[in-house]
Amino acid sequence: MTERLIQSIERAADILELFLAYDQELSVKDISSKLGLSKSTVHGIIKTLEYRGYLQQNKDDLKYKLGLKLFELGNRVSHQFDLGKIARPIIKKLVDELQETVHLVVFERGEVIYIEKLDGPRALRIYSQVGKRAPIHCTGVGKAILAFQEGEEINRLLSNTNLEPYTEYTMTNKEELINHLHFIREQGYSIDDEEIELGLKCVAAPIFDHHQHVIGAISCAAPKVRMDDVKLAEFIPRIQQAAESISQSMGYKTNPTLL
Amino acid sequence: MTERLIQSIERAADILELFLAYDQELSVKDISSKLGLSKSTVHGIIKTLEYRGYLQQNKDDLKYKLGLKLFELGNRVSHQFDLGKIARPIIKKLVDELQETVHLVVFERGEVIYIEKLDGPRALRIYSQVGKRAPIHCTGVGKAILAFQEGEEINRLLSNTNLEPYTEYTMTNKEELINHLHFIREQGYSIDDEEIELGLKCVAAPIFDHHQHVIGAISCAAPKVRMDDVKLAEFIPRIQQAAESISQSMGYKTNPTLL
DNA sequence: GAACGATGTTCGATAATGCCGAACGATGGA
DNA sequence: TCCATCGTTCGGCATTATCGAACATCGTTC
Numbered sequence: 177m178t179e180r181l182i183q184s185i186e187r188a189a190d191i192l193e194l195f196l197a198y199d200q201e202l203s204v205k206d207i208s209s210k211l212g213l214s215k216s217t218v219h220g221i222i223k224t225l226e227y228r229g230y231l232q233q234n235k236d237d238l239k240y241k242l243g244l245k246l247f248e249l250g251n252r253v254s255h256q257f258d259l260g261k262i263a264r265p266i267i268k269k270l271v272d273e274l275q276e277t278v279h280l281v282v283f284e285r286g287e288v289i290y291i292e293k294l295d296g297p298r299a300l301r302i303y304s305q306v307g308k309r310a311p312i313h314c315t316g317v318g319k320a321i322l323a324f325q326e327g328e329e330i331n332r333l334l335s336n337t338n339l340e341p342y343t344e345y346t347m348t349n350k351e352e353l354i355n356h357l358h359f360i361r362e363q364g365y366s367i368d369d370e371e372i373e374l375g376l377k378c379v380a381a382p383i384f385d386h387h388q389h390v391i392g393a394i395s396c397a398a399p400k401v402r403m404d405d406v407k408l409a410e411f412i413p414r415i416q417q418a419a420e421s422i423s424q425s426m427g428y429k430t431n432p433t434l435l
Numbered sequence: 436m437t438e439r440l441i442q443s444i445e446r447a448a449d450i451l452e453l454f455l456a457y458d459q460e461l462s463v464k465d466i467s468s469k470l471g472l473s474k475s476t477v478h479g480i481i482k483t484l485e486y487r488g489y490l491q492q493n494k495d496d497l498k499y500k501l502g503l504k505l506f507e508l509g510n511r512v513s514h515q516f517d518l519g520k521i522a523r524p525i526i527k528k529l530v531d532e533l534q535e536t537v538h539l540v541v542f543e544r545g546e547v548i549y550i551e552k553l554d555g556p557r558a559l560r561i562y563s564q565v566g567k568r569a570p571i572h573c574t575g576v577g578k579a580i581l582a583f584q585e586g587e588e589i590n591r592l593l594s595n596t597n598l599e600p601y602t603e604y605t606m607t608n609k610e611e612l613i614n615h616l617h618f619i620r621e622q623g624y625s626i627d628d629e630e631i632e633l634g635l636k637c638v639a640a641p642i643f644d645h646h647q648h649v650i651g652a653i654s655c656a657a658p659k660v661r662m663d664d665v666k667l668a669e670f671i672p673r674i675q676q677a678a679e680s681i682s683q684s685m686g687y688k689t690n691p692t693l694l
Numbered sequence: 695g696a697a698c699g700a701t702g703t704t705c706g707a708t709a710a711t712g713c714c715g716a717a718c719g720a721t722g723g724a
Numbered sequence: 725t726c727c728a729t730c731g732t733t734c735g736g737c738a739t740t741a742t743c744g745a746a747c748a749t750c751g752t753t754c
Contacts, residue, residue, distance in 0.1 A: 180733085181483045182712065184443045184741065189487040192508060199511070205701060214743050219703065221741095224440045228448040229544060238702065238750095242512045244543050247550070249451060250509010251566025252458070253501045284503050285488060291506070307510025439704085441741065443712065464730060473714050478732065480712095497731065 187213070188221050192230065192242065201239035250307070257282065259383070259392060260291050262425045267294050267394065270418050274396055274411055277302070281310055281317045282392040286333055288318050291392075302376055302397060313339050313353060314346045316368040316380030317393040323360035324382045324390040330357060345370045365416055367408075370400060377403040379411050381419035385426045394419050446472070447480050451489065451501065460498035509566070516541065518642070518651060519550050521684045526553050526653065529677050533655055533670055536561070540569055540576045541651040545592055547577050550651075561635055561656060572598050572612060573605045575627040575639030576652035582619035583641045583649040589616060604629045624671055629659060636662040638670050640678035644685045653678050 190211055194202060202210075208218040222240060225231040229245030259282060267278050271294045280292035288310040304310065312318035312333060322330060339348045347353045360366040368378040380395035396415055403411075449470055453461060461469075467477040481499060484490040488504030518541060526537050530553045539551035547569040563569065571577035571592065581589060598607045606612045619625045627637040639654035655674055662670075 180479060180712090181486055182443050182447075182479055183710090184441050184712085185447045185480065185483045186487065188441075188444045188447070189489065189504075193504075196507065196511060203701075204703090215702075216704080216744080217742055220439060220441055221444065223703095224444045227440055228445065229546075230448065232543065242508060244512065244541070244546065244548055245448075245452075246505065246508045247512040248455060248509070248548060248566050248568070249501060249505045250507070250512065251564075252455060253503065253506040253509065282503070284491065287488075287503065289503055289507065305510075307507050309507070439741090442739090443741085462730075463732090474731075475715080475733080476713055482732095 184221065187211070187217075188225060188230075191218070191221060191225065192246070195242050201234055201237070201241045203237075203239045207240075257291060259422070259426065263292065263383075263394070263422050266418050266422055267292060270394075270396070270414065271296055273414060276300075276396050276398040276402070276411075279304055279317060279395045279397065280392065281321075281394075283321045283390055286336065288312055288315070288321055288393075296398070298402075300397065300399065302373060304397070311337075311340070311342070311372065313337060314342050314368065314371040316366050316378035316395040316397075319357065319360055319366040319368065320380040320382045320393040320395070321390050323357040323366060324384075326389070330354065342372045343370055343374050345374075347371065365412055368395075375400050379403075379408065379415050381416045383419050383426070384423040391426065394422070443480065446470070446476075447484060447489075450477070450480060450484065451505070454501050460493055460496070460500045462496075462498045466499075516550060518681070518685065522551065522642075522653070522681050525677050525681055526551060529653075529655070529673065530555055532673060535559075535655050535657040535661070535670075538563055538576060538654045538656065539651065540580075540653075542580045542649055545595065547571055547574070547580055547652075555657075557661075559656065559658065561632060563656070570596075570599065570601070570631065572596060573601050573627065573630040575625050575637035575654040575656075578616065578619055578625040578627065579639040579641045579652040579654070580649050582616040582625060583643075585648070589613065601631045602629055602633050606630065624675055626667075627654075634659050638662075638667065638674050640675045642678050642685070643682040650685065653681070 191207055194207060194210060204215055204218055204222065207213075207222070208215045211218070222231060226233055226240070226243070229243045231240045232243040233240050260280065263280050267280055271278050274296070275298065276296040277300050278294050278296075279290055281288050281290050290304050290306050290308055290310060293304060293306050310318050312322050322333060325333065334350060334353070339346070339350065339353070341348050347356065365379060365381045368376075368380070370376060376397060377400045378395045378397045380393050382390045383392040383394065385391045394415060396411055398407075450466055453466060453469060463474055463477055463481065466472075466481070467474045470477070481490060485492055485499070485502070488502045490499045491502040492499050519539065522539050526539055529537050533555070534557065535555040536559050537553050537555075538549055540547050540549050549563050549565050549567055549569060552563060552565050569577050571581050581592060584592065593609060593612070598605070598609065598612070600607050606615065624638060624640045627635075627639070629635060635656060636659040637654045637656045639652050641649045642651040642653065644650045653674060655670055657666075
């Protein structure tokens with residue numbers, strides 16, 4: 177596949193995505209030095225993006241930040257997601273039943289992104305945030321998605337990742353992780369036991385589309401102290417059932433030959 | 436101001452924004468005919484946008500839709516908005532008090548966009564949607580923002596608008612509207628009485644920043660039947676108070692010489 | 695208050711590259 | 725099987741995005 181990509185659009189994308197990495201206002205100088213482009217080039221791109229509402233300039237310090245047009249577009253994306261629409265009532269019911277925080281993520285192009293988060297009644301401060309990426313190797317949802325990839329996809333995805341240790345319990349050995357993924361695939365759900373954040377435990381199950389491909393996952397997250405074996409035994413079938421019911425709404429048909 | 440904008444970025448923006456206008460999947464053909472560009476040009480731009488995650492192709496019908504990268508970026512924008520963060524608890528309190536739906540909008544570059552919406556306990560199906568634009572001439576928030584513009588700004592903004600009638604009560608006469616705006620400015624709040632949707636009544640008040648410029652507005656929306664004069668008299672000071680308290684959090688200082 | 699530094703903005707020349715038209719490929723329907 | 729439709733590739737040309745340098749603007753220092 178010999179792509180012929182358009183340079184200036186890529187540069188515009190580079191600039192926009194710089195704001196994802198830094199999460200602060202950036203000056204022309206900042207951007208040009210970080211990307212290794214001349215000030216005037218960056219200036220031209222930025223002014224175009226500003227003109228179209230993709231960036232906005234702070235009139236006090238002349239620095240730039242992401243603009244409202246992206247808010248508008250981003251919001252439209254979430255409405256496009258049938259998955260979100262279908263899953264919302266099911267997730268709501270799950271939160272009511274389990275009294276804990278539930279997440280919905282989608283998987284696309286090797287990335288796992290939180291698209292819905294419904295807090296349980298009890299407070300829980302955790303990493304996850306709608307719109308942010310989830311690591312694939314140390315979250316319940318990431319591992320659930322990874323485990324159900326077809327063929328060499330697991331290896332491909334893991335070769336692009338460097339198994340960053342978030343806590344002392346994060347699996348950083350590739351062999352070990354792959355074995356663990358096979359186990360997850362057999363049992364049909366995944367557990368994250370303080371692998372991304374100390375004191376946090378999650379149970380997750382994969383969601384499939386009508387092609388039997390994994391398109392996302394849901395998880396229930398709670399402090400480890402509230403997640404004992406009894407609770408776990410109670411939560412697991414609920415989450416699997418919810419995931420299955422979402423999958424069926426996406427057109428997924430249970431295939432007896434697969435398992 | 437002799438802008439030197441970058442064509443291919445503008446074209447990319449044109450394509451992305453086409454999805455705002457049509458809200459459906461679009462094919463290469465659709466896009467090229469709607470924009471008057473050759474198929475190959477559109478193809479190049481689209482593939483670049485897809486490569487970067489700004490569009491995604493439906494593998495079944497080869498059509499495109501907005502991609503997850505925009506979701507990620509758009510979500511980051513909303514977090515950038517101090518206004519949203521500051522206003523949320525105040526809005527929540529307002530909904531509790533009034534038991535009706537409250538909106539928060541921002542004003543930027545002539546556009547009014549809903550950035551927060553908190554439903555009251557009683558159901559209410561209305562036009563507004565987070566991320567969508569609000570018309571300026573026939574919504575409470577739009578008129579509140581318009582009324583407090585400086586100098587010739589009102590005329591400039593209205594000259595770009597064609598006062599589209601949404602209902603039989605929408606003001607479509609420019610002179611009449613401008614008089615009405617002066618009145619709103621004097622009384623400090625605006626009312627929308629079935630001007631955008633039959634049966635819907637809103638009260639709105641403007642939000643100012645530390646430069647005394649209007650940066651947004653909040654409104655309370657309810658079915659007209661629930662919004663009688665008694666309720667109105669009760670709601671107006673609450674909404675004005677909430678708006679003022681948000682303004683003060685934004686650094687706004689009440690200026691006695693202004694009123 | 696003048697000189698300086700740092701950064702944003704403008705401008706002209708040039709080489710790169712994005713654009714179009716035409717051809718090719720793939721798919722589905724008649 | 726042929727045809728129609730649409731997505732994709734390719735080569736040549738003219739457009740235009742890029743860079744460096746100059747200019748503007750702001751804040752700071754002495």
